[in-house]
Amino acid sequence: MKKQKLQVYLSSGNFQGLCCIYPSNLLIPIDMLIWSYYLSGLGIMQGVLLAVLLFTRKINQKANKFLGAFICVLLVSLTEHWYQPMLPGLFSEILGGFLFLYGPLMLLYVKSLLGESLSLRNSIGHFAGFGLYILGLLAGYLLIEIEREIAELVLAHILFIHLLYYSFLTLNRIHLESRKEAFSVTYTILNWLKAFTGTLAAIYLVAFIGMYLRIMGLSASNWILFAVQTGCVLVVYGFSYWSLVQPEASRKQKEEVKYAHSGLSEPDQQILLNRILAFFTEHKPYFQPTFTLDQFARNMGTNRFYISQVINERTGKNFSDFLNAYRIEEAKRILTDPKKSHYSVVGAGYEAGFNSKTAFNTAFKKLTGYTPGEFRKLNREEVRIEQTGQ
Template sequence: MDFIVLVLNLAAAQGLLLSFFLYYKRKNHVPNLFIASYTLITSFVLFIFQFKDQGLYISVESIRYATFLLIYISGPLLYLYTKYLIGEKQQIDTSIIKHFAAIPVVIGIEMLFPNSVLYTLDHADELHPEDAFDQLYILEYILILSTIGYLLISFKKIWVFDGLALNLFSNMESANLNWLRNLLLLFSAFLFIHLIDTSLDYLQWDLKLSSYIMKLGFPVLIYVISYKALTQPEIFKELRTSELSMPLKQSYQSSGLKEDKAKQHVDRLLTFMEEEKPYLDCNLTIEDLAKSLGISRHHLTEVINKYLKKNFYEFVNEFRLEKVKTLLLDKSKTHITLVGIAFEAGFNSKTTFNTLFRKETGLTPTAFRKQHTN
């Protein structure tokens, strides 16, 4: 057994084990059902690929048909994982069925036209009806393009959520979906290569690009998912669908918040921040602050955005930065490390702290302390 076969077998085995854990993982349970299904199917196809390489009664055509269906199933599964992870929907309902409608369509085509897809695959080295050959590639192109569509929609949802998250969280680490964006980009690259391979294969130039994807790409996908999906925290249970679809300015037009009432909320908010210092909680969310003030989350967001001209993330971290400055100049705190001071002020990431501090002051924390001490 060569090294590549060993890596593929280990990746497939890990994928099966991972899918089991994701199915039963309570945190992010609903979105994990979709990513677990994706991992399970990917691992299954990897095993089929190994059977082919070992000559265990699996033909090349069967592998191609399995990957052919995997491409279509992967798009909806990754899209649904994205949709449920960001909290756009909370419970699975029958509406997800429409995303997998192509599967019975393919089966129907096989029943009505038995000399189409499977015939072409199972008799690839023989003469076959030209229309069957064309039907195979037309169907494959349709499924590839539909998968590209799902990926584009997933990218859009993440992009919208990135903007929305700034009004939900005071620390972005738990809501950072860069790993999912990179996963979708990686899958998009594999899909593009497969599209090229399909086009060349139609011209009977077999470069076996899809085979290389199986050997190099899918194990990477499984290992990425293994680490990130298991460690991804819950983002926001109470995120409303309307918040993901309606621009903030448009939603404020119908909020019903009078200007005098809004100014009262501003005064209460600033007083509460100064006296109670809720920003010292590194996990503070807009929901937490709204409950503490007895204000609806929507109205509190409007007050911060419209009247203070900031998003929630900027608003809270300005208080944290001021607290850091105070601690840096406090002679009784000189024994505390910069990271310790950052955490004491409510930050939970050294990188975020350094970035925001330098943006605010134009200096590193060390340079700031030295300059003001001198």
């Protein structure tokens, strides 16, 4: 009975299919249509549960809301074959423009998960593509039929470029995070994010190929675009699994996880630590405001990962704190030296290797519990008491 209804519906020429992937001018196997309904139904049910979980979760609230919005947009595509016959053409096409939200939402999710502070002003520009699509859609109704077909083809290319561009931005942001000396999440999480973003980019590419085959009237497009639908459902289930096994994804990575696969033995660590300390004593690189971990690794003739590991595990500091500790000791020497009493507090910070007043004050208070000004004042008071004996 269900097959007969599908055949009647198909013969009417109205069936568009999931995400408009099944055009009415192609012969579509009925079994494929049935599986499409079952598959999309599973994805929709799981997606709704996942979206509710993400919007109500207390951990990583902003990141989870971006991911929840991404899942909701994906659900709009998966339910397209249900709402499309019931909505006027304009409203249906507006919902189709939600594809322009995929890339921005995924990028903002990754940025938020990695600890970036996202303001409305910084985020709103990413949705310009969707806004331009709506304006173009309204303007398209002023065109004749043939012009509209050309405009839609151009728009499809713009959408594809838009999706790949945001995939690149997202992967690049993940790559930059992995290059940091002390990043905010684990390697496992970064690999998950890379896998999800890469999978989405592959789905976009396959969908674009399917679109061209559909334009050419080839029945192979049915199978390709059915694979796209399957990929979208798998993404929903993948994110569901991710949300369950990584409930605290934004926590700082534990050092034993970070260096679990390091090939540096205990004796080698001690040797490298001795070399690091000797280099700092002899060359005093902390006087250089722009001294970096990569530069230090080149000076030492080793890689940045080993230096970071040794400093973290042997001193309990990351490279930035390790470097600033030397600078603060130098600043304390300047602030307590009677011969340099003419130095201002800021001048002492610059002399010690800091490149800004804010960085100096923040690092100094973090290590000593006092601001540089408070430290100098306390020291002078102690000197006065010693001299007067009071």
